[in-house]
Amino acid sequence: MTENQQRLCAPESLHSQTGIPRRDFLRLGWTALAGVAVVEAGVVSVGFFLPRLSEGEFGGVFKCGAVDKFPNGSVTPFNEGRFYLVRTQDGGFLALYRKCTHLGCAVPWDQTKQQFICPCHASVFDQNGDVLNAPAPRPLDLFQVNLVGDQVQVDTSKQTRRDRFDPTQIVYPT
Numbered sequence: 524m525t526e527n528q529q530r531l532c533a534p535e536s537l538h539s540q541t542g543i544p545r546r547d548f549l550r551l552g553w554t555a556l557a558g559v560a561v562v563e564a565g566v567v568s569v570g571f572f573l574p575r576l577s578e579g580e581f582g583g584v585f586k587c588g589a590v591d592k593f594p595n596g597s598v599t600p601f602n603e604g605r606f607y608l609v610r611t612q613d614g615g616f617l618a619l620y621r622k623c624t625h626l627g628c629a630v631p632w633d634q635t636k637q638q639f640i641c642p643c644h645a646s647v648f649d650q651n652g653d654v655l656n657a658p659a660p661r662p663l664d665l666f667q668v669n670l671v672g673d674q675v676q677v678d679t680s681k682q683t684r685r686d687r688f689d690p691t692q693i694v695y696p697t
């Protein structure tokens with residue numbers, strides 16, 4: 524066998540295949556594996572700490588009950604959902620986020636005065652959530668009301684800001 528034939532038959536080293544010495548190649552492999560493990564652990568941790576939203580929790584969908592359960596002109600608090608379900612005098616629905624649009628205090632409903640009155644700086648809102656008295660700069664935010672058959676559902680995953688009350692914001696049963 525000539526010297527050239529011997530060279531062709533000899534197993535090639537990693538060094539000659541990749542230009543990287545074998546020890547460095549292995550170290551690179553272990554580093555890559557460790558990196559994958561760290562990323563995987565991070566993904567699992569993030570999943571653990573993210574809120575798990577389910578039905579009936581703030582951030583999820585609330586099944587409020589049948590339309591007939593709410594008389595016209597009523598305001599019903601859903602404390603766990605942080606909203607009020609308003610049934611307007613003409614039978615429509617609004618879901619008002621209870622968070623004051625001034626500095627975020629929880630705003631209670633005053634049944635006697637038929638107003639939402641903020642305990643922090645005395646902003647006043649009417650039954651539609653519109654501002655009657657500053658410093659609140661805008662009406663109470665809305666949550667989406669969905670009427671599924673005769674059932675009222677409120678989706679608290681996203682609130683809608685508004686500059687003023689508009690009747691088109693009311694959701695009516697069909």
Ligand code: FES
Nearest residue numbers: 623625626641644
């Ligand atoms: S937080 Fe409601 S008026 Fe200031």
